[in-house]
Amino acid sequence: MDAKKFDYDRVEGLIAGLLEALGEDPSREGLLETPRRIANFWQEFIEYDPGKIDTTFSAIKHHQMVCVTGMKVWSMCEHHMLPFWCDIAIAYIADDKVLGLSKFARIAHKHACKLTLQEQLVADISAELKEILNTEDVAVMAKGEHLCMSMRGIRTPHRMISSALDGKFHHTEQRLEFLRLVDFSEFK
């Protein structure tokens, strides 16, 4: 997030305005607390704090592939402001640094908690891991469903799969090993 601050009062007021523009009565009982609830949600989403994510420790020097899969994050499509979820699988080849397991989830949530696109989410996760781990040998795969396609527009359930495979993952052997591990997991 850049220097812009989340403006809670403005969001709350705009939601009340949106309800009016939709032909609703924001003062009816069911809607009284809605602007506040939605402002709370957006604040929690936009100001997500991933905690400390760059704590690495020294590696087991034998170029082991580490693959973390089965993670699910929720994000928000920047074209439609509708949610999408993604299953995320991440792998890297441990050289001189390894990263604590929870950090992968923190990094995934950090980049999911903004208006974005699945392709951008995958690219952002990959870029951050490369920087923290000081390696190009990072693979990120995401499989998502986007409400902007499921509940509006073409209204069709789907799965969108995108990946960023870099460094040694350009090589067939590492690529196939990653895909095999991903396929072996619940990432299906």
Ligand SMILES: [Zn+2]
């Ligand atoms: Zn969309």
